[in-house]
Amino acid sequence: VKLADLSTPALLIDADSLEHNLATMAAVLPGSRLRPHVKAHKCTSLASAQRAHGHRAFTCATPREVIGMVAAGLGDDLLLANEVLDPQRLAAMAALQDRAVITIAVDSHETIDAAALAGLKYALVDVNVGLPRCGCKPSDAGHLADYARSRGLVVRGVMGYEGHLMAVPDRTEQRAKVAESVEKLIVASLLVGGDIISAGGTGTYDLHDQVTEIQAGSYALMDTHYGGRGHPFQQACFVLATVISSNSEYAVGDAGLKTQGMDHGNPSIEGATVRFLSDEHVTFVPSAQIAVGERVRLIPAHIDPTMAMHEVAWLIRGDDVIDRWPIDLRNW
């Protein structure tokens, strides 16, 4: 199959750029130093490629991701880096523990009770390191660990996500802020015990020397939010559009805001200016008039929600489509 044969809109993954990104990250953070976050791609085929680069432990954001990873034979060591209260979904994960190691984040008595009641075995204490989201105060982490152990859970350590620091433009300032943030996690780790100190993301993957593992995900496919910041990763994901209307002022492609995450703003098109997106259209100004039927590639502004909007990604090399990867971990 050739790229030209694909119906549009189509989600493309450039095989060589993906391979470059996976190899580059595995060289810096080999094996268990990286716990790739599957929420960034929601695709077990891509997770298998990450495993082929030596990473056997993965991070998930939803029960469905955990369950899908186990079904794909990728359940060696799964961290659900999120709080869950739903008894049905917790039970569904607990039922998989004969063939997978599943560890869940907890940050309250309620989340500990829910995990213990469902029969989950392993937990990490989720610590707030500055991002106003989930996670307990560092000073509460020890008590929560004690409580979790009293409920029968094995507490493997701590996690924290410095999401508010991913895009600090100045690297020296970013490094200092990450260190300050990690200090909170280290304190919590001393109170909690266990082997794991899990943190980080694509924006800070190379700024950590005290944690045991990094949870990066976006590095594999990238987006315009993480691009252009000097990271050694290439843009590997695109949304292919066909020009369905064109005139002397602008052109219209058939990939709209239902094809990509818009929370970080508009996607980009090389050599063109994107004016706006509608549900099913992108209106853009090309550098020279473009013919109806030509194709353009949109570079997503935010990779995670973009992947979640597609049923399938097409793995390409040059003009060839070399594989079809279902986005099998989407939905809830």
Add this chain to the structure above:
Amino acid sequence: VKLADLSTPALLIDADSLEHNLATMAAVLPGSRLRPHVKAHKCTSLASAQRAHGHRAFTCATPREVIGMVAAGLGDDLLLANEVLDPQRLAAMAALQDRAVITIAVDSHETIDAAALAGLKYALVDVNVGLPRCGCKPSDAGHLADYARSRGLVVRGVMGYEGHLMAVPDRTEQRAKVAESVEKLIVASLLVGGDIISAGGTGTYDLHDQVTEIQAGSYALMDTHYGGRGHPFQQACFVLATVISSNSEYAVGDAGLKTQGMDHGNPSIEGATVRFLSDEHVTFVPSAQIAVGERVRLIPAHIDPTMAMHEVAWLIRGDDVIDRWPIDLRNW
């Protein structure tokens, strides 16, 4: 099934508000005066409810919507209000013409050629009435209609979408601008011939007296973009979230930016201030501290992409879940 039994995030449709919206619109634009746009909900169950209110003709934005509507027995008169060049998808639609009437928008020789080659029978000439997107110049519409007829297509009339005028705050100014926009469509209609003059949307549904039909879609479920503008439609769609973390400053719900369209900004929560959304989380400030395990409803800022992100919607009345509606027209 009770609302409390649903796993979250969950897409909810309030049955009574939906019914109110459908009845209110059908009173103003009965029968064929409204051609409901299914891109706003992507759900044949909801389209069936619209048909029960007397509307037998529908508007679609993608071939998949057209094909799904025919499969659901809703193919009496389907307008694909968008340009398509893909020979496979055009052929798939043409193959359904023994049991459906399918009309496609065209705005160029290329789109006419593609429709004719695939064996589609009916077309509308898409006219640009001010929104920089698809559509020909009004003065080109007659020539395009002649060309389409020379290629064997039956040209049923014209369509245009004044999408740039949906949110003009002042109604008098909006009315004047819509009239100016429609004037372009009327001119094109005189040049093209045919019975159909199709235009409009939820923001302008009551400002048209010259077109034969209105393409409104958002009115059925609504969002914060169309809400608060004085339209007589109620908010009927919500994303249900469970509070998974809470402290004295803020709370975190388990519905993030993968659960709703973010192009119009953050969703709203009644009685709370939404701070930001992450992939799987909403961080918000409630009016009083809220307990872990409590539930909140997010009101989407943009209904169309929100629907496209879910597999299923739950029809509710009070605390009861009364039906499960698959979002069966999503993807491409």
